[in-house]
Amino acid sequence: MNAPAFRAATDGSSSPVVISVKNVSKRFGEAKSNQSVLALDNVSLDIRKGEFVCLLGPSGCGKSTLLNIIGGLTDASSGSARIDGREIKGPTPDAISFVFQESTLFPWYTIVENFNIALKFQGVPQSEWSDRTMKALKSVGMATFANHYPNQLSVGMRQRVNMARGIALKTDVLLMDEPFAALDEQTRMVLGEDLSTLLAETGKTIVFVTHSLAEAVFLSDRIIVMTARPGRIKTVVEVGEPHPRSPDFMLEPRFSELRNELYALLRDEIRAATAAMRDPVSAPVSLHGG
Amino acid sequence: MNGKEGNTLATRAIQVGFLVAVGLVWWALAANRMVTPLFLPHPEAVWRAFARLVSGGQFWSAVGVTLTSIVQAYGIAVVSGLAVGYLVSRSRYSTRLFEPLIAACFAVPITLFFPIFILVFGIGPASKVAYGAVYGFFPVALNTIAGFSGVGAHYVKAARSMGASRSQMFRHVLLPAAFPVVVTGLRISFFICFASVLGGEAISSASGVGNNIAHAAELMEPARMFAWIVFVIVTAIILNMVVSHVESRGREH
Ligand SMILES: Nc1ncnc2c1ncn2[C@@H]1O[C@H](COP(=O)(O)OP(=O)(O)OP(=O)(O)O)[C@@H](O)[C@H]1O
Numbered sequence A: 001m002n003a004p005a006f007r008a009a010t011d012g013s014s015s016p017v018v019i020s021v022k023n024v025s026k027r028f029g030e031a032k033s034n035q036s037v038l039a040l041d042n043v044s045l046d047i048r049k050g051e052f053v054c055l056l057g058p059s060g061c062g063k064s065t066l067l068n069i070i071g072g073l074t075d076a077s078s079g080s081a082r083i084d085g086r087e088i089k090g091p092t093p094d095a096i097s098f099v100f101q102e103s104t105l106f107p108w109y110t111i112v113e114n115f116n117i118a119l120k121f122q123g124v125p126q127s128e129w130s131d132r133t134m135k136a137l138k139s140v141g142m143a144t145f146a147n148h149y150p151n152q153l154s155v156g157m158r159q160r161v162n163m164a165r166g167i168a169l170k171t172d173v174l175l176m177d178e179p180f181a182a183l184d185e186q187t188r189m190v191l192g193e194d195l196s197t198l199l200a201e202t203g204k205t206i207v208f209v210t211h212s213l214a215e216a217v218f219l220s221d222r223i224i225v226m227t228a229r230p231g232r233i234k235t236v237v238e239v240g241e242p243h244p245r246s247p248d249f250m251l252e253p254r255f256s257e258l259r260n261e262l263y264a265l266l267r268d269e270i271r272a273a274t275a276a277m278r279d280p281v282s283a284p285v286s287l288h289g290g
Numbered sequence B: 001m002n003g004k005e006g007n008t009l010a011t012r013a014i015q016v017g018f019l020v021a022v023g024l025v026w027w028a029l030a031a032n033r034m035v036t037p038l039f040l041p042h043p044e045a046v047w048r049a050f051a052r053l054v055s056g057g058q059f060w061s062a063v064g065v066t067l068t069s070i071v072q073a074y075g076i077a078v079v080s081g082l083a084v085g086y087l088v089s090r091s092r093y094s095t096r097l098f099e100p101l102i103a104a105c106f107a108v109p110i111t112l113f114f115p116i117f118i119l120v121f122g123i124g125p126a127s128k129v130a131y132g133a134v135y136g137f138f139p140v141a142l143n144t145i146a147g148f149s150g151v152g153a154h155y156v157k158a159a160r161s162m163g164a165s166r167s168q169m170f171r172h173v174l175l176p177a178a179f180p181v182v183v184t185g186l187r188i189s190f191f192i193c194f195a196s197v198l199g200g201e202a203i204s205s206a207s208g209v210g211n212n213i214a215h216a217a218e219l220m221e222p223a224r225m226f227a228w229i230v231f232v233i234v235t236a237i238i239l240n241m242v243v244s245h246v247e248s249r250g251r252e253h
């Protein structure tokens, strides 16, 4: 009786808040130094249990930085982030796990060993390791490769396994920083579907960074559109569609409407971001100086 | 990468064949007296000289002195090189500061300072141990720095997010990531210690294998000299095989 529990689209009020980001700013480098970068400017965001939230914005707007602050890998310069009411001061491996863009499978361990070591780091008793590893590998159809080394797998398979490792950690929250960026389009669509199914089955809360508009619409309950640097929240777009989502969703008019809406929102920001990169006037260091 | 196993046998055969060819050329040159026996004695003469050496009693004590010196020099080089290298690699600043300095010192021909080693440590084995240890220190330190500072930041970040403790980070991430590069340094260092100790003994020493080789040369006894040299070459080949074996075993873990 393990049929996936079809979730209704989050109605925005019934589930409790899991992640709460309040007035978070992040500056890299000394404030007075002309090399300092204000990556995030007063960002506030609540994420509810079981929600799938996408961070979308031009390159360099602070998406990874925000994800790292939620994951406790980076400290905020001001403001605070909380997980289940606890203030985040460092990694909370019991509540949050990461899936990064590059495969972070350790090449010196086999796939199984990679899972075991992750569970060991997380403090899971050894008796549970093999069961959880095999379940997670089966969920992405990679069980037969358990004893391979990562470099014996294709890039797509590696990222599949990388995702499975995040799942095996069984945290309520999964933070994914462009997990499919290195993959070809077909693979990323299949993995996206897998992820949607997974979300429906496990009720995990997922925060996902992507540059793909279609991916954002296909996967998200809510899309947080950010401004060019310094990153602020420009607007939030809701996608009212239950998980798991079928590829047919992409054929619906609503899908392309949302996609176009996002593109319109982002276009100005991307223009602003590239203009800032090209325009030497706004850059503090003159090429002809010194 | 591909077909590595299938090729091992053929590769070995070529390598052994090369050694046999070198021996045959030696034999041919010496037997036809194409090179004067003073420079290249006949292999049979060398063999007889070797048999005399081994039965003479001096042989094993000379080998003992040299081997002990090599082991001591290498021990010091490894321990100090690993410690210094690891400490330097801990911060990006100290890496940027010290790595070029250590590399520059290694580029200096340390042989030039050999007379100072003799002055300070005397003509006994201690000067050779110190000389070998100093020379052997550099590749260990440099490769340890390279190994540990080259660990991919994304692996460290991932392990941190999974809650790895400091010791777990070292044992399961930093160490295995740095291992291949560090081991290469250990291997280079070993042969530098081996060569330095023997070379030092040949230049200035009262005992050891290197001293015996220099001594035989001075006395114009090429057969005895070659007996020692062939012994050293064979030892080096065997050691190289042992080191490679240990290295590949280590890589599996
Ligand atoms: N460790 C750091 N030190 C200094 N500056 C940093 C650091 N990490 C990020 N930044 C700066 O902060 C800004 C935001 O970076 P971040 O990686 O969060 O952007 P992003 O939105 O994830 O971009 P992308 O879409 O290209 O991945 C960038 O301008 C970047 O240069």
Ligand SMILES: [Mg+2]
Pocket: A063, A064, A065, A177
């Ligand atoms: Mg990023």
